[in-house]
Amino acid sequence: MAAREPTKMEGKGFFEETRERLDARDPQTIGILVALLVGLVTLILVFIFSRKRKFGRGILICGSCDAGKTTLLGQLLKGKPLETYTSMKENSGVLLLDGKKPVNIVDIPGHERIRDQILNKYSGSARGIIYVVDSAAVSKQIRNDEKFIKVLLFH
Ligand SMILES: Nc1nc2c(ncn2[C@@H]2O[C@H](COP(=O)(O)OP(=O)(O)OP(=O)(O)O)[C@@H](O)[C@H]2O)c(=O)[nH]1
Ligand SMILES: [Mg+2]
Incomplete structure (x- = not known):
């Protein structure tokens, strides 16, 4: 059986591949990154606002x-x-x-x-x-x- 030709993105590191996809303005990659960013910002805001000042007794x-x-x-x-x-x-x-x-x-x-x-x-x-x-x-x-x-x- 003939070996499958490696696709353009295979064999590259995750970050390099992501960067190349971003350079190519791949809408799927951009969408995932925006979702991750929104999730991260939401987590930070939830952490900041839910942090209660610890009062003593x-x-x-x-x-x-x-x-x-x-x-x-x-x-x-x-x-x-x-x-x-x-x-x-x-x-x-x-x-x-x-x-x-x-x-x-x-x-x-x-x-x-x-x-x-x-x-x-x-x-x-x-x-x-x-x-x-x-x-x-x-x-x-x-x-x-x-x-x-x-x-x-x-x-
Ligand atoms: N009749 C009466 N005397 C009080 C009362 N509260 C305080 N005194 C008198 O007021 C004086 C001063 O009271 P303290 O409790 O020592 O006052 P303090 O606020 O601790 O004062 P510092 O320690 O100097 O900050 C004392 O001679 C008390 O007996 C009160 O409710 N009624
Ligand atoms: Mg006193």
Whole structure:
């Protein structure tokens, strides 16, 4: 039996063959490549939009000095307000919730000089923020609250 004549494209590498088909403007090859490209772009977009930001399990208690943050933390963790002093470092504890995963609750000191660095330490693991305002000192603290809330929003 006579050996079959190799076709023009046989014996060439895949990429070389594809390039030659593209040079020859083969509609089938162009169609397959466009479909592959569309599929790839769709996969990338689905990956980007479905990627959820991973939140930690931290709740940060923030607010100005003497707003009542440590008092609130004591109330949440121990069920009673604790005797407090101006916090110079964070206080934290694990809050157990019915039927939910426990959350790590952190009281960030209100002192302007230390709060930002402590905030940096915990912001990455934060799921939510409780901002405490002392209703008896709103007018006194309003500027500080405004500044701190801006820091939190743009953090
Ligand atoms: N009566 C009353 N006193 C409160 C309340 N919350 C806080 N205090 C008092 O206010 C003072 C300051 O409270 P803290 O909880 O220490 O304030 P903080 O926000 O932790 O302040 P820093 O640690 O300085 O940022 C304490 O003497 C508390 O007993 C409240 O709801 N009612
Ligand atoms: Mg405190």
